[in-house]
Amino acid sequence: xxxxxxxxxxxxxxxxxxxxxxxxxxxxxxxxxxxxxxxxxxxxxxxxxxxxxxxxxxxxxxxxxxxxxxxxxxxxxxxxxxxxxxxxxxxxxxxxxxxxxxxxxxxxxxxxxxxxxxxxxxxxxxxxxxxxxxxxxxxxxxxxxxxxxxxxxxxxxxxxxxxxxxxxxxxxxxxxxxxxxxxxxxxxxxxxxxx
Amino acid sequence: xxxxxxxxxxxxxxxxxxxxxxxxxxxxxxxxxxxxxxxxxxxxxxxxxxxxxxxxxxxxxxxxxxxxxxxxxxxxxxxxxxxxxxxxxxxxxxxxxxxxxxxxxxxxxxxxxxxxxxxxxxxxxxxxxxxxxxxxxxxxxxxxxxxxxxxxxxxxxxxxxxxxxxxxxxxxxxxxxxxxxxxxxxxxxxxxxxxxxxxxxxxxxxxxxxxxxxxxxxxxxxxxxxxxxxxxxxxxxxxxxxxxxxxxxxxxxxxxxxxxxxxxxxxxxxxxxxxxxxxxxxxxxxxxxxxxxxxxxxxxxxxxxxxxxxxxxxxxxxxxxxxxxxxxxxxxxxxxxxxxxxxxxxxxxxxxxxxxxxxxxxxxxxxxxxxxxxxxxxxxxxxxxxxxxxxxxxxxxxxxxxxxxxxxxxxxxxxxxxxxxxxxxxxxxxxxxxxxxxxxxxxxxxxxxxxxxxxxxxxxxxxxxxx
Ligand code: SF4
Numbered sequence: 328x329x330x331x332x333x334x335x336x337x338x339x340x341x342x343x344x345x346x347x348x349x350x351x352x353x354x355x356x357x358x359x360x361x362x363x364x365x366x367x368x369x370x371x372x373x374x375x376x377x378x379x380x381x382x383x384x385x386x387x388x389x390x391x392x393x394x395x396x397x398x399x400x401x402x403x404x405x406x407x408x409x410x411x412x413x414x415x416x417x418x419x420x421x422x423x424x425x426x427x428x429x430x431x432x433x434x435x436x437x438x439x440x441x442x443x444x445x446x447x448x449x450x451x452x453x454x455x456x457x458x459x460x461x462x463x464x465x466x467x468x469x470x471x472x473x474x475x476x477x478x479x480x481x482x483x484x485x486x487x488x489x490x491x492x493x494x495x496x497x498x499x500x501x502x503x504x505x506x507x508x509x510x511x512x513x514x515x516x517x518x519x520x521x522x
Numbered sequence: 523x524x525x526x527x528x529x530x531x532x533x534x535x536x537x538x539x540x541x542x543x544x545x546x547x548x549x550x551x552x553x554x555x556x557x558x559x560x561x562x563x564x565x566x567x568x569x570x571x572x573x574x575x576x577x578x579x580x581x582x583x584x585x586x587x588x589x590x591x592x593x594x595x596x597x598x599x600x601x602x603x604x605x606x607x608x609x610x611x612x613x614x615x616x617x618x619x620x621x622x623x624x625x626x627x628x629x630x631x632x633x634x635x636x637x638x639x640x641x642x643x644x645x646x647x648x649x650x651x652x653x654x655x656x657x658x659x660x661x662x663x664x665x666x667x668x669x670x671x672x673x674x675x676x677x678x679x680x681x682x683x684x685x686x687x688x689x690x691x692x693x694x695x696x697x698x699x700x701x702x703x704x705x706x707x708x709x710x711x712x713x714x715x716x717x718x719x720x721x722x723x724x725x726x727x728x729x730x731x732x733x734x735x736x737x738x739x740x741x742x743x744x745x746x747x748x749x750x751x752x753x754x755x756x757x758x759x760x761x762x763x764x765x766x767x768x769x770x771x772x773x774x775x776x777x778x779x780x781x782x783x784x785x786x787x788x789x790x791x792x793x794x795x796x797x798x799x800x801x802x803x804x805x806x807x808x809x810x811x812x813x814x815x816x817x818x819x820x821x822x823x824x825x826x827x828x829x830x831x832x833x834x835x836x837x838x839x840x841x842x843x844x845x846x847x848x849x850x851x852x853x854x855x856x857x858x859x860x861x862x863x864x865x866x867x868x869x870x871x872x873x874x875x876x877x878x879x880x881x882x883x884x885x886x887x888x889x890x891x892x893x894x895x896x897x898x899x900x901x902x903x904x905x906x907x908x909x910x911x912x913x914x915x916x917x918x919x920x921x922x923x924x925x926x927x928x929x930x931x932x933x934x935x936x937x938x939x940x941x942x943x944x945x946x947x948x949x950x951x952x953x954x955x956x957x958x959x960x961x962x963x964x965x966x967x968x969x970x971x972x973x974x975x976x977x978x979x980x981x982x983x984x985x986x987x988x989x
Contacts, residue, residue, distance in 0.1 A: 434669035517772030
């Protein structure tokens with residue numbers, strides 16, 4: 328995973344709550360076995376509608392998605408995160424995320440950050456007024472800024488540290504190999520084993 | 523110190539604990555399927571890693587598989603490739619698989635319990651959000667993404683921050699004809715689809731105790747639909763009776779030892795939850811969804827709500843959008859809504875009890891003209907058991923289709939899909955836009971309501987047939 332320190336780009340105001348992963352990437356795109364190339368699946372059904380926000384010329388090339396609360400509900404498909412990344416998003420901002428989505432984002436290197444409802448409204452207004460406004464997400468300082476507006480965001484410490492250092496979580500865990508061995512040697516004998 | 527059921531299971535699996543970081547938890551069992559794993563195996567290969575415990579891992583084919591002509595090669599080339607990738611991966615890494623056509627094949631959350639792999643006090647994960655189904659046995663079970671699948675394959679552990687604990691206490695008894703599915707749809711509408719976010723939920727109370735193991739699985743299955751990380755139920759005699767004698771259940775001298783340890787898992791008297799929701803089962807009735815998320819539900823006797831019924835602006839917008847997508851008008855009685863299709867199946871309601879409930883209603887009746895009925899058992903074992911009871915004949919005589927096992931029309935990754943604009947009463951768990959096929963419209967219902975709806979051609983309860 329690459330390090331993430333801070334990012335500046337333009338942002339899309341996505342005024343919708345409860346966006347589910349079946350919308351972010353419909354199931355027909357989940358049949359692929361590759362790790363990238365999912366950009367065509369991103370919001371595939373909604374992108375057929377002319378007025379959908381991602382179709383608007385002024386938001387082409389944006390790398391930050393500002394969404395309503397409860398973003399990423401539904402399935403555990405990490406493809407939802409990959410599709411956002413493949414399309415060009417580096418950051419998603421929302422007042423709240425579904426747990427599995429937030430976890431997947433952290434593991435795949437998509438920065439999912441939480442700011443309160445008021446700040447999201449403010450950010451929506453700013454980028455609707457002027458879609459070229461540069462928005463900066465500073466992971467070290469935990470701030471989002473757009474023009475004069477600046478707000479602190481939340482992200483859990485562990486995920487933040489991993490993103491800042493670009494750490495491989497599996498390698499971190501494998502450092503505990505001895506403890507895992509010890510735990511497994513004491514596991515009750517009746518627990519299921521497939522042989 | 524007093525502890526809750528979930529707290530005890532959590533504590534028993536901590537391998538390493540860092541004061542300001544997540545706990546490193548041991549994972550007792552890892553279930554895998556074709557959709558969320560190919561990139562995880564690629565990741566292992568890329569890093570030169572092995573699967574740490576193939577003996578704690580089991581694969582099945584469920585999401586993509588056809589439910590017709592299952593012995594023919596899979597027609598969709600991309601689906602076929604994904605199934606072939608799974609077969610190649612499990613062979614390379616030494617993992618047992620139940621393939622399409624095998625007696626053990628089925629939806630991942632149906633076969634775990636059937637085989638007796640799902641046991642109280644275990645940690646179970648799967649790259650699938652409905653993994654909480656296994657919580658019905660008092661296991662701590664939750665869905666994970668592909669990066670985490672890779673993590674578990676490589677280490678048999680997961681770093682996890684401990685969620686808060688919630689109790690959902692359902693007092694009283696469900697009235698006759700009201701089922702586990704109605705109970706959980708009721709709960710989600712009550713709590714809101716984000717209501718469980720950040721929590722592990724323990725379901726308890728008289729109505730939960732009175733549910734069969736299958737009903738408990740239906741309730742736990744839908745934990746994710748209101749945002750909960752996991753949902754579980756304290757094991758009791760019903761749990762032990764269900765497990766005893768199953769293939770991977772403890773055998774011989776191990777059995778009493780296991781039962782003793784399982785009994786000790788129940789939440790201690792006086793243990794504190796971070797939050798509690800209390801519901802009264804005796805006031806519940808058949809419940810159906812009208813919108814495009816599982817929280818947008820009303821009693822079947824009710825009407826389609828108006829966006830103005832909601833106080834929150836976001837909910838108003840969501841309702842407006844849902845009504846447009848579903849092509850419904852506020853104030854329309856739910857019972858007037860006509861359907862094109864009825865789907866009975868999925869990891870929510872694809873077990874024998876569900877098929878029996880539907881068959882009891884369809885026996886001696888015929889489905890309405892212009893309505894099609896698809897009955898898809900959750901596993902090959904369910905299919906064979908249903909056939910031995912003659913349920914397949916009931917469905918076929920009623921005008922329905924009897925299929926092979928798999929996820930099927932729950933998510934439309936195989937050919938079983940709704941056409942754009944078609945409306946379906948479905949016993950599955952998600953009514954998101956396009957979930958059952960692009961442009962399709964879904965009403966979530968119980969198996970009994972599904973069967974009655976197939977007969978009437980519009981949303982109906984079994985009681986409507988008698989009248
Ligand atoms: S039946 Fe539906 S919800 Fe269950 S595992 Fe299959 S696709 Fe997922």
